[in-house]
Amino acid sequence: MEKITDKIAALPPHGTYFSLEFFPPKTDMGTSNLQARLSRMSRALHPLFVTVTWGAGGSTSSRSLELAEICQRQLGLTTCLHLTCTNTSQRVVDEALQAAKDIGVRNILALRGDPPREHEYRSEEQEMEGAQKLVWAADLVRYIRRTHGDYFCIGVAGYPEGHSDESCPVDQNPVHDLPYLVEKVQAGADFIMTQLFYDVDAYLSYVGLVRNYREGVLGTIPIIPGLMPIQNFQILKRTTKLSHAKLPDRILRRLEGIKGDDEEVKRVGVDIISEIVEELKRVTVTGPRGYHFYTLNLEKAVSFILERCHLIPSSEPDINEYTSSSIDDAEAPPTNGEHVARLVTGVSQPSQVSVRRLSSPHNHVIPLDGSPTRHPASLLDTSSRAITLAISHGVGSLGREATWDDYPNGRFGDARSPAFGEIDGYGGPSLHHSPSTAREKWGTPESRSDISELFKRHVMGSLDQLPWSEGGLNEETRVIKHELCRLIEERGWWSIASQPAVDGVGSDDPIFGWGPKGGFVFQKAFVEFFIPEEDWKTILRPYLSSPGVAPDVSWYAASCPLSPVNEDNSFESSDAASAVNSVTWGVFPGKEIVTPTIVEEVSFRAWVDEAFGIWSEWERCYAPESRSRRTLQQERGKCWLVNVICHDFRQKNRLWEILLSA
Numbered sequence: 001m002e003k004i005t006d007k008i009a010a011l012p013p014h015g016t017y018f019s020l021e022f023f024p025p026k027t028d029m030g031t032s033n034l035q036a037r038l039s040r041m042s043r044a045l046h047p048l049f050v051t052v053t054w055g056a057g058g059s060t061s062s063r064s065l066e067l068a069e070i071c072q073r074q075l076g077l078t079t080c081l082h083l084t085c086t087n088t089s090q091r092v093v094d095e096a097l098q099a100a101k102d103i104g105v106r107n108i109l110a111l112r113g114d115p116p117r118e119h120e121y122r123s124e125e126q127e128m129e130g131a132q133k134l135v136w137a138a139d140l141v142r143y144i145r146r147t148h149g150d151y152f153c154i155g156v157a158g159y160p161e162g163h164s165d166e167s168c169p170v171d172q173n174p175v176h177d178l179p180y181l182v183e184k185v186q187a188g189a190d191f192i193m194t195q196l197f198y199d200v201d202a203y204l205s206y207v208g209l210v211r212n213y214r215e216g217v218l219g220t221i222p223i224i225p226g227l228m229p230i231q232n233f234q235i236l237k238r239t240t241k242l243s244h245a246k247l248p249d250r251i252l253r254r255l256e257g258i259k260g261d262d263e264e265v266k267r268v269g270v271d272i273i274s275e276i277v278e279e280l281k282r283v284t285v286t287g288p289r290g291y292h293f294y295t296l297n298l299e300k301a302v303s304f305i306l307e308r309c310h311l312i313p314s315s316e317p318d319i320n321e322y323t324s325s326s327i328d329d330a331e332a333p334p335t336n337g338e339h340v341a342r343l344v345t346g347v348s349q350p351s352q353v354s355v356r357r358l359s360s361p362h363n364h365v366i367p368l369d370g371s372p373t374r375h376p377a378s379l380l381d382t383s384s385r386a387i388t389l390a391i392s393h394g395v396g397s398l399g400r401e402a403t404w405d406d407y408p409n410g411r412f413g414d415a416r417s418p419a420f421g422e423i424d425g426y427g428g429p430s431l432h433h434s435p436s437t438a439r440e441k442w443g444t445p446e447s448r449s450d451i452s453e454l455f456k457r458h459v460m461g462s463l464d465q466l467p468w469s470e471g472g473l474n475e476e477t478r479v480i481k482h483e484l485c486r487l488i489e490e491r492g493w494w495s496i497a498s499q500p501a502v503d504g505v506g507s508d509d510p511i512f513g514w515g516p517k518g519g520f521v522f523q524k525a526f527v528e529f530f531i532p533e534e535d536w537k538t539i540l541r542p543y544l545s546s547p548g549v550a551p552d553v554s555w556y557a558a559s560c561p562l563s564p565v566n567e568d569n570s571f572e573s574s575d576a577a578s579a580v581n582s583v584t585w586g587v588f589p590g591k592e593i594v595t596p597t598i599v600e601e602v603s604f605r606a607w608v609d610e611a612f613g614i615w616s617e618w619e620r621c622y623a624p625e626s627r628s629r630r631t632l633q634q635e636r637g638k639c640w641l642v643n644v645i646c647h648d649f650r651q652k653n654r655l656w657e658i659l660l661s662a
Helices: 004-009 028-045 061-074 090-102 124-129 137-148 174-187 200-212 233-243 249-256 262-281 300-308 324-330 377-382 385-392 396-402 435-442 448-460 481-491 533-544 601-619 627-638 654-661
Strands: 016-022 049-052 079-084 107-111 153-158 191-196 223-227 289-294 341-344 364-367 494-499 502-506 520-523 526-532 553-559 571-573 580-587 594-600 639-646
Touching (some): 004 191, 016 028, 028 061, 028 300, 049 061, 061 079, 061 090, 079 090, 107 137, 137 153, 137 174, 153 174, 174 200, 191 200, 191 233, 191 289, 200 262, 249 262, 262 289, 262 300, 289 300, 448 627, 481 494, 481 654, 526 654, 533 553, 533 639, 533 654, 553 601, 571 601, 594 601, 601 639, 627 639, 639 654
Parallel strands (some): 016 049, 107 153, 153 191, 191 223, 223 289
Antiparallel strands (some): 341 364, 494 526, 502 520, 520 580, 553 571, 580 594
């Protein structure tokens, strides 16, 4: 019995259940570690089902299907595959549905996806493959029913605060959405899963609207509320902005004063989501009561919430019966030196848009080879569920190992983490804008100087976004805005991420501070930028490799992977492949050194593909034969992406002296 609706119907009328969402990691090592995490969570938590996200335009299709197969076949979890239909081809949809059948997946969450592109901006390949025949989620639901009958259980999205994007000129309003929701259900949808929310009143109002609409036409379909545990303040702000979800003032007030301390934010976040669950429990519903959690590939916070709210099916002794020592004794890691560990942490992302450092509760131990630590199979097979849950909570040395990446740091975190990358739960390069909005923001660049002007305006504060950013400069980046502007004006190099050098400022510093009180923070200056290939090969690379400069810097560089000029996707680095550069660290009372931000080869390589993919998305906002599109294509093909780190954090101007004198 693998259909979600059948499993819900089999529960007692007043029963409860929950589901968990995961997204395909951006790296192979992240996938390996997620598999270990999924295995542990499935044993400890017993979700009714799990969902696997699908990247914009099918950009993560192979990785999404791989993860779905791990969940469905290897772990025996009832799996629901997300599927989007806009900006992709009917062929991709057909292949995805057949692949889902082949691996035993019988549940699809049918979504529209990113705003559809206008007809004139579609590629010839998309036209030939039949793109845009499926434009809306209702089209996708109808298509699945027409081609596969009732084989799949189909879910659709609901928006408690209304759906909003540039393709719909009407203001965000759930009442406006209801006819479209009815169309999706009448097309064959079996359940509704809501967008994340933190405003309980908005959700309850939405449920009332749905149940009472047109004399109850949606009166019995299951509605599953979507909840996202609060991992840190930056992720919270980013996800609510992307999803247009409101953060009630009472929640913001609880978090504003502690937003620089990740431990405290996560602790209070567990309280907040647990309170939301308890509030929802007090509302009368018909049939079993469900909750869907957007995990962001992390386990600690959701495990705490599920236990605190008594949502985990109970069959074993309480977790509190076990101490750290008993857990470590129950499943001792191998001591034969098979895995050499190093200490790293991951928290927030440094960039020209958002540079904020957060704290970590302990050292995070991960294997050098990137694989999850392998405990003896016999011990894993016989371990009690309560012990497994305690490990998910981070109890004991095994728990600390299991939750080593509990403080994600976007693309500047550790690439071995399942949560590595810009966390929005969907993956794949995306502008998060419709073509019309992109053109409104960035105009119609027709020359290299036009592009330079956009970067300069962003650095100087008159342009709030670039394709690689989601907001204006923060206070930290403003400290080096003149240096960044010189890099653009004098060298024609376009920066997309950077941070200044910092030498031991207090953790309460209003610009650079992060973490618990009484600490000190440090930063190495670095900058990441697009540079013409000729400048890189004839000017900057030789200079960075010269005897007077090489000891002071590390660098990573790669050509455009989508360029016919650089078909081999050239990659170069000053460091060995295993090297890891900690560029932000902090010391705090009662803690070992915390290093939230790193730059290393695996994460840089993953970002190169995404960065140039975003550039390609920008190009497609313009008509195929337009001068703007040709200009952007030509410049992308000629560029390398380079990251330069200056190790002398006590000399705040050293990095800029090097780059501007090359």
